Amino acid sequence: LAKTTQPISMDSYEGQEVNITCSHNNIATNDYITWYQQFPSQGPRFIIQGYKTKVTNEVASLFIPADRKSSTLSLPRVSLSDTAVYYCLVGDSNYQLIWGAGTKLIIKP
Amino acid sequence: DAGVIQSPRHEVTEMGQEVTLRCKPISGHDYLFWYRQTMMRGLELLIYFNNNVPIDDSGMPEDRFSAKMPNASFSTLKIQPSEPRDSAVYFCASSTGTTNGGELFFGEGSRLTVL
Numbered sequence: 001l002a003k004t005t006q007p008i009s010m011d012s013y014e015g016q017e018v019n020i021t022c023s024h025n026n027i028a029t030n031d032y033i034t035w036y037q038q039f040p041s042q043g044p045r046f047i048i049q050g051y052k053t054k055v056t057n058e059v060a061s062l063f064i065p066a067d068r069k070s071s072t073l074s075l076p077r078v079s080l081s082d083t084a085v086y087y088c089l090v091g092d093s094n095y096q097l098i099w100g101a102g103t104k105l106i107i108k109p
Numbered sequence: 110d111a112g113v114i115q116s117p118r119h120e121v122t123e124m125g126q127e128v129t130l131r132c133k134p135i136s137g138h139d140y141l142f143w144y145r146q147t148m149m150r151g152l153e154l155l156i157y158f159n160n161n162v163p164i165d166d167s168g169m170p171e172d173r174f175s176a177k178m179p180n181a182s183f184s185t186l187k188i189q190p191s192e193p194r195d196s197a198v199y200f201c202a203s204s205t206g207t208t209n210g211g212e213l214f215f216g217e218g219s220r221l222t223v224l
Contacts (some may be wrong), residue, residue, distance in 0.1 A: 032209050043200045043215025044112075044152070087152075093207035094140065095165055099152035 004088045018075045020103050022088030030092040033064060033071045038085045038102070047086075050075070070088050083107045089092040115201050118124040121222045127189040132201030133182055138206055138214070143176055143186050146218070152200070156186045158184065159207075169212035191223045 005023040012018045024033070032051050036044035046053055050062040050071070061074040075082055085102040114133040122128055134141045153192040156166040161178045169176070173192070178184040188195055198218040204211050 034212075036213075036222075041217070043202065043218055044213070045215070046212040051213070068176070092209060094142065094204055094211060094213055095154060095157050097208055101151055 003098055004090060004100055006088050006100065006103045008101060009106070011061050011106050011108060013076055014079055014080055017063050018078050018082070018105065018107075020075075020086055020088075020105065021070060022073070024068050024088070024090045027068050027090050028092065031090045032092065033062065033068075034089045034091075034097075035060070035073045036063065036087045036089070038087065041080075044087060065086045078105075079106050080109060113201055113203050113214050115199075115216035115219050117219055118217065118221075119220045121224065122191055123224050124192055125190045126223075127133055127187065128221060128223075130186040130193045130199050130201075130221070132184045132186070132216060134184070134201070134203030135214055136182065138203035139181070140204045141178060141184050142202040142213065143184070144202065144215075145197045146200060153159075155186070157207075159213045181209075188221075191221075193223045195224050196221055 032048040032049055035047040038044040048060045048062045050058055050064050050102050051062050055062045063072045083106050085104050087102040089097045091097045116131045139160050143155040144152050145155055146152045156176045157164055158178045164207045174188055176186045198220045200215050200218045202215045204212040204213050
């Protein structure tokens with residue numbers, strides 16, 4: 001099962017673009033890369049998922065290099081409400097996901 | 110849709126008491142997962158069901174924990190007897206599948222405190 005490594009915490013300011021990079025050196029051929037967001041006292045919420053290259057949705061972009069050993073979640077123009085813990089997971093099925101400590105992102109005014 | 114609904118949101122009990130946590134998954138989702146979250150261990154998968162059948166309960170910590178899914182719209186996680194080390198936030202999640210790491214929809218969790 002693939003494990004991921006991501007920074008424990010990050011700080012940024014409102015209006016900035018935030019990039020959170022995740023390392024997953026032993027990602028398997030069938031694995032997808034998925035990012036979740038968790039606010040205090042809430043369950044994690046799906047943000048974005050990708051397999052290779054670039055994926056974009058209304059809230060974020062996900063950049064995946066050709067070797068797929070890392071990925072970068074990009075949050076454009078963050079606001080205070082983006083303060084949360086962000087989890088990077090890899091796997092080809094939900095029951096295989098290993099949830100690490102995540103990255104605690106703090107957005108300052 | 111109201112999303113995944115869990116109850117109770119908070120439970121405080123004394124060691125040795127039975128605790129029952131409840132979950133209503135999103136209608137149409139055929140997978141249901143129970144997770145436990147603590148500061149020390151993060152999010153851990155306890156058990157998951159497919160079409161009401163338990164598929165993998167290898168994450169259930171010990172025999173004091175049991176989970177059932179009598180029908181497609183209801184599941185319970187029971188701890189009997191409870192111990193202080195069971196204190197955690199318990200999340201239920203549902204999805205339409207497990208392949209390709211499909212999206213999990215989480216409830217708001219049940220915070221359990223065992224004194």
